[in-house]
Amino acid sequence: MTDAIQEGSIVYRFKTPAEDANTLYVNMIGRYGCWNDCLFCGRPRLDPAEGSDGSGGWRPNVYEEKAGTSLYLRKSPSVVTVLDAIDNEIKQEDREIAIVGLGEPLMELPKVCGVIGSIKGKYGVHKIGVRVDTDGLVKCVYPEPAKRLEDAGLDEVRISVNAVNGEDYVRLCRPTLGSTPWVFGKLVDFVRDCVSSSMITKASFVIGFECDDPSGRGGMIATRPQQEYEDFAGTLGIPPEDIIWRQYVPTPD
Numbered sequence: 001m002t003d004a005i006q007e008g009s010i011v012y013r014f015k016t017p018a019e020d021a022n023t024l025y026v027n028m029i030g031r032y033g034c035w036n037d038c039l040f041c042g043r044p045r046l047d048p049a050e051g052s053d054g055s056g057g058w059r060p061n062v063y064e065e066k067a068g069t070s071l072y073l074r075k076s077p078s079v080v081t082v083l084d085a086i087d088n089e090i091k092q093e094d095r096e097i098a099i100v101g102l103g104e105p106l107m108e109l110p111k112v113c114g115v116i117g118s119i120k121g122k123y124g125v126h127k128i129g130v131r132v133d134t135d136g137l138v139k140c141v142y143p144e145p146a147k148r149l150e151d152a153g154l155d156e157v158r159i160s161v162n163a164v165n166g167e168d169y170v171r172l173c174r175p176t177l178g179s180t181p182w183v184f185g186k187l188v189d190f191v192r193d194c195v196s197s198s199m200i201t202k203a204s205f206v207i208g209f210e211c212d213d214p215s216g217r218g219g220m221i222a223t224r225p226q227q228e229y230e231d232f233a234g235t236l237g238i239p240p241e242d243i244i245w246r247q248y249v250p251t252p253d
């Protein structure tokens with residue numbers, strides 16, 4: 001059966017016990033946009049208008065299952081629209097606003113900085129912390145992104161690193177900004193800029209993933225042992241306690 005495509009939610013909460021109930025999540029990316037096409041990504045691969053389940057219909061992805069709502073936005077909402085959505089949903093007991101996606105939030109860096117600045121002004125710097133989860137490629141596109149986020153008042157940034165070198169990164173994360181290790185160099189620069197800032201900076205790594213190499217060259221593509229990621233994170237100034245491990249969970253067919 002073909003479901004109508006729902007316009008998704010700008011704000012949402014995860015309904016699973018593993019997530020902090022006092023975090024309000026913000027989605028401000030159009031069409032699940034991202035600079036990567038990671039092999040392990042749980043987003044739909046196709047435009048829902050074309051049918052992400054291959055049958056002309058639409059079904060929720062893993063994040064939408066957890067959130068209990070569609071997160072597909074036809075286009076990125078304005079800063080005012082995002083702030084209105086936050087205002088309607090925020091609760092007294094909320095302690096964090098997390099700008100996460102669905103997709104890569106820093107594709108809209110100027111808007112994200114506008115939202116952060118307004119949140120900090122409106123809800124108070126001590127009451128509500130603001131966090132961004134990012135693929136870390138923003139420095140490929142915008143100048144001085146870490147400084148802009150810090151100046152806007154961002155408290156915490158979580159960067160998906162997922163590799164120890166450019167070759168691994170390109171094979172696993174398939175960046176659309178260029179299929180060369182150059183993008184990984186920009187990611188590493190961004191991590192270092194964030195570590196040097198006042199923002200709490202965490203790095204995340206997917207572990208436990210492997211698949212056949214889809215390029216047709218043969219062989220497997222797999223994530224590395226945790227220790228190798230931990231050692232690499234150390235070279236970026238990220239201590240073990242600031243690493244987030246994301247155990248790969250296959251998307252159900």
Ligand code: SF4
Binds near residue numbers: 034036103104160
């Ligand atoms: S960076 Fe995140 S959203 Fe983008 S393709 Fe990779 S896993 Fe998916």
